[in-house]
Amino acid sequence: MSTVTVDNQVETFRDNFRIVRDEVSRVIVGNEENIVGIMTCLLARGHVLLEGIPGIGKTKLVQTLADVLHLKFSRIQFTPDLMPGDIIGTTVVRETEAGRKFLEFQPGPIFANLVLADEINRATPKTQSALLEAMQENSVSAGGQTHPLQQPFFVLATMNPLEMEGTYLLPEAQLDRFFFKLRLGFPSAEGLSEILDRTTRQREPQVERVLGQGQILDMRETVRSVPVARPVQEYAIRLTLATHPESELATELTKRFVRFGSSPRGTQALILGGKVNALVSDRLYVASDDLRAVARNALRHRLLLNFDAEAEGIDGDAIVEDILQRIPPPSE
Amino acid sequence: MSDREVILGALGEVQRRLRLNRTLHESALLLGMVAVGVFVWRALHVLAGRLPAASAAVVLAAILAWVVGAFLLARSRFRSGVSLGAAAATADERARLKDELKTAYWFLRQSRASPWVAAQLARAARSAQRLNSAALLPVRLERHVLVGGAVTVSVLIAACLLPPLAPSSPAIAQPASALSPAEAQQLRRIRELLAQAGDPDAAAKLETALRTLERTDAREEQRRRAVAAVQEAVEQQTLQAASAREGLYQLSEKVRGNQSLEQVADALADGDARKASQALRRIADAGATAGGREPSTAQRESEKDLEHLLHEAGKDDARGPEREIASAAAKQAVDRLDKIAEQLDTQARLSQAEQALRELQLAVAQRSQLSAGRFGQEAAHNSTSSPDTGQTVMPGGTMYRSAAVARESKASAQQEGSKVGSAIGDSEAEPVLGNKITPLAVQLRQEGVAGEAADKRAETETSWYYTQSKQQASVLELQKAPARASFAQAEASATEGISIRHRQIVKDYFMTLREDAR
Numbered sequence: 001m002s003t004v005t006v007d008n009q010v011e012t013f014r015d016n017f018r019i020v021r022d023e024v025s026r027v028i029v030g031n032e033e034n035i036v037g038i039m040t041c042l043l044a045r046g047h048v049l050l051e052g053i054p055g056i057g058k059t060k061l062v063q064t065l066a067d068v069l070h071l072k073f074s075r076i077q078f079t080p081d082l083m084p085g086d087i088i089g090t091t092v093v094r095e096t097e098a099g100r101k102f103l104e105f106q107p108g109p110i111f112a113n114l115v116l117a118d119e120i121n122r123a124t125p126k127t128q129s130a131l132l133e134a135m136q137e138n139s140v141s142a143g144g145q146t147h148p149l150q151q152p153f154f155v156l157a158t159m160n161p162l163e164m165e166g167t168y169l170l171p172e173a174q175l176d177r178f179f180f181k182l183r184l185g186f187p188s189a190e191g192l193s194e195i196l197d198r199t200t201r202q203r204e205p206q207v208e209r210v211l212g213q214g215q216i217l218d219m220r221e222t223v224r225s226v227p228v229a230r231p232v233q234e235y236a237i238r239l240t241l242a243t244h245p246e247s248e249l250a251t252e253l254t255k256r257f258v259r260f261g262s263s264p265r266g267t268q269a270l271i272l273g274g275k276v277n278a279l280v281s282d283r284l285y286v287a288s289d290d291l292r293a294v295a296r297n298a299l300r301h302r303l304l305l306n307f308d309a310e311a312e313g314i315d316g317d318a319i320v321e322d323i324l325q326r327i328p329p330p331s332e
Numbered sequence: 333m334s335d336r337e338v339i340l341g342a343l344g345e346v347q348r349r350l351r352l353n354r355t356l357h358e359s360a361l362l363l364g365m366v367a368v369g370v371f372v373w374r375a376l377h378v379l380a381g382r383l384p385a386a387s388a389a390v391v392l393a394a395i396l397a398w399v400v401g402a403f404l405l406a407r408s409r410f411r412s413g414v415s416l417g418a419a420a421a422t423a424d425e426r427a428r429l430k431d432e433l434k435t436a437y438w439f440l441r442q443s444r445a446s447p448w449v450a451a452q453l454a455r456a457a458r459s460a461q462r463l464n465s466a467a468l469l470p471v472r473l474e475r476h477v478l479v480g481g482a483v484t485v486s487v488l489i490a491a492c493l494l495p496p497l498a499p500s501s502p503a504i505a506q507p508a509s510a511l512s513p514a515e516a517q518q519l520r521r522i523r524e525l526l527a528q529a530g531d532p533d534a535a536a537k538l539e540t541a542l543r544t545l546e547r548t549d550a551r552e553e554q555r556r557r558a559v560a561a562v563q564e565a566v567e568q569q570t571l572q573a574a575s576a577r578e579g580l581y582q583l584s585e586k587v588r589g590n591q592s593l594e595q596v597a598d599a600l601a602d603g604d605a606r607k608a609s610q611a612l613r614r615i616a617d618a619g620a621t622a623g624g625r626e627p628s629t630a631q632r633e634s635e636k637d638l639e640h641l642l643h644e645a646g647k648d649d650a651r652g653p654e655r656e657i658a659s660a661a662a663k664q665a666v667d668r669l670d671k672i673a674e675q676l677d678t679q680a681r682l683s684q685a686e687q688a689l690r691e692l693q694l695a696v697a698q699r700s701q702l703s704a705g706r707f708g709q710e711a712a713h714n715s716t717s718s719p720d721t722g723q724t725v726m727p728g729g730t731m732y733r734s735a736a737v738a739r740e741s742k743a744s745a746q747q748e749g750s751k752v753g754s755a756i757g758d759s760e761a762e763p764v765l766g767n768k769i770t771p772l773a774v775q776l777r778q779e780g781v782a783g784e785a786a787d788k789r790a791e792t793e794t795s796w797y798y799t800q801s802k803q804q805a806s807v808l809e810l811q812k813a814p815a816r817a818s819f820a821q822a823e824a825s826a827t828e829g830i831s832i833r834h835r836q837i838v839k840d841y842f843m844t845l846r847e848d849a850r
Contacts, residue, residue, distance in 0.1 A: 005447065
C-alpha cells in the first residue's frame, strides 16, 4: 500500500462520512454533533446510548440513519414485561414434512445490523443483560449454541432521563459497554421552526440509501489503520487515570465526587473515537485535540459518581471538563 | 530531499530561532536581576543611615545570596537546551498544525515503517516546507519582558538620581566620613593643648571625645555625648578658675592698703596671678638681699593662708628676723600664686581645646553629606523659641540663656513687672525669675571695702520698716550683695552652662566663701 493509496482511502472515508451526515441532516434538524457521534460509534465498532427527553427525535434519528445505511434494521421497544428471549430469539419445535420434530433457533430482533433498543431503561435488568453478550461479543448464545451476529452490528439504545418511575437504571457494567453516551438537547427556536417545516407538510423529506454494508466495513478498517503516536496514547491514559480518585493524576473534582473512574474501555473509546475524528479532519494521525473532542462522549457515562456529586448537581460532563482543563496535552 | 530531511531541516531552523529567542529572553532576565540587585544596593546605600549596624551583615548576605541565585538560575536556564521535539511542538502551536510535526518527529524517531506513517510523514514534510520560521518565531523580546525591563530601568534611574534620604529624627544617627587634613590639624592642636593642660581627668575626657570624632563609624549622637562630657569637665574647670579669680580679687582688695604690695594688688585685681607672682618675687628678692636667711620650718607652719603671707611679705618696716619672715612668706605666696596661675592656665587651655573641639565637631557635622538634612534642621530657626526662658537651638549646638540674662540691667521694677506692693510700701517683692543681677566684680568690690559691709548690714536690717526713698533704693541694691544665698541662686540661674547638678556645688561654694570672709 502506497501513500497514494492511503490518501485515497482517507479521501473515500471522508466522502462517505460526509455523505451519510448530509443525508441524515436532511431529516434530522440540528444535532449534527450527535449524528457525527453516532457515525463515530458505528465506525469504531461501538454502540451508542442516546439520552434525551421524549419527543426530540431520538428514534427518528436512528431510523433515519438506518434508512441511509443499507443495513438490516430492527427496533425493540423495551417494556417491563419484555423477556430476554424476545430480544435474542428462542428455540422452537419444528416438524418436518416427514413428521419428524426438531428444535430450531428462531433469531430475535437483535439479529440485525442496526438495532434500536428504544427506552432501554424500561426493561428489567435481566432483559437488559441479554444485550450484554451481543454488544460485547457480537454473538448470541441460545439453546447451547452460539450464533454470531452479522457485521456490522450496531446497537443504538435510547433512554428517557425524566420518567424514572417503573424504570430500571442500567447497571454500570452495561453502561460501560456503550462506546459513547450522547445527549440530545432541546432544539432551538430556529430548529423547531425547521422541524415544523419538514414534518407538517404533505410529504416529509425522504432519504436515500447511500452507504452499504461493505463500505461501512471498509471504513471500519480504515479507522483501525490510523497510527497513534505514543505521547498521544499516553495522554489518553492520563485522561483516563485522572478519572480515578485514588490516582495521582486525579483532580480535586475527581477526588470529591467520583466513586469509581473510567474502565479501560474508556481509553479505547478515546483512541478509537480520536481516530475517527482525525480521519474526518483529514489527518492521518491522532492528535491530542482528537482525544479532547471525544472525551466527553466517551467518559461521561463511565464515571460512577458519589452522593455528594448528586447532591451538588455535579455530573460526568463537569468532571471530564475539569480533567481536560487540568491535564495538559503532551508537550513534545 | 527526503521527507525526513525536510522535516528535520525545518525543525532545526525552528530550534535555532527558539534558542536565539531564549538566549535573548534569558539575557534580559539576567540583566533584570542584575538591575534589581543594583537597585537594592542603591536603596541600601540611600537608606544606610536608617539601618542598624547589626543588620548590615544580614543585608550583605542577602545580596550575596541574590547574586548567587541569579547566577545559578541563569546557568540552569542557559543550559536547558531546546530539543527538536520542543521545536516541533512550538511549530505546531504557532502554525496551528494540530500536532502534525510533533507526531511526525515521533514517528521519525521510532522508525516505524508503514504506509500510513509514510503518508503522514509526506504530509508533514509538505507542511514543514510551507513553514515560515521567521514569521512564526521572530527574534524579539516578549512584551511583558520589555515592559518589565522598562519599569526596572526607570526605577533604577530614578533611584540613582534621587538624593540620599535625610533622617527624620535626630535619634537616627548616621555614620560620618573621615576627617579632612584641616580637621586633622585642628585635632593635633587640641592634643597639644591637652598635653599642656594639667587636669588629667578633663584631658582624658577630651581625648575620648577626640577619638570618637576620629572614628568614621561614630554616630552623631555618640559625638554629641562625647562633646557634652568634655563641656562638663571644662565647665568644672571654669568654675574652679572663676572661684580662683574671685579669691584673687578679694585678696587684692585686702592687700590694697599695703603700699609695698600695690603692684601685687593691681595684678590680683586683674586676675593675673602670674603677674602678681612676679611682682611679689621682686619684693622677696629684695628682702633676701637684705637678710639672706631661709625661714624656719616652724615659721612656715605658722603661715596659714595666702593673705597672711602677703601681709607678712608686705611689711615695709620689718627689720632683722621679721624681715626674713617677710621674705619667706613672700616666697610662699609666690609659690601659691604660681599654682593658681598654673590652674588658670590649665583652665584657659582646656577652654581653648573645648572650643576647638566644638568647632571641629561642627565642621564635621557641616561637611558630612549624610547629616546635611539634620544639620539643616538644627540650623533652622526654632519655631518655638522662648527668648526669656527657653533654650535656642543654634547651628552647632544649643544656646542656653535664662531670663535674668535677657533682662535689662537698669530696668525698673515696674518695667520688669515684678514689683508688687510698692504702692503701700510694705515690702519689695522678689522678681519672677530671681533677683536682679549685680556683677560679681561689683559685689566683690563692695566686700573689699573694709568695715563697710557690716555697717550696711545694720542699715538693711531696719530699712524694711519704712517706705523706701530714692536714696534708700540705692542702698537696697547694695544690700543684696551680702544676701549670699539669693546671690548664689541668681548667679547659678544666670550663669551660662552651669548644669543643674552643679548648681548646689556652686551655691555651697559661695556660702563657704562668705563664712570665710567673716
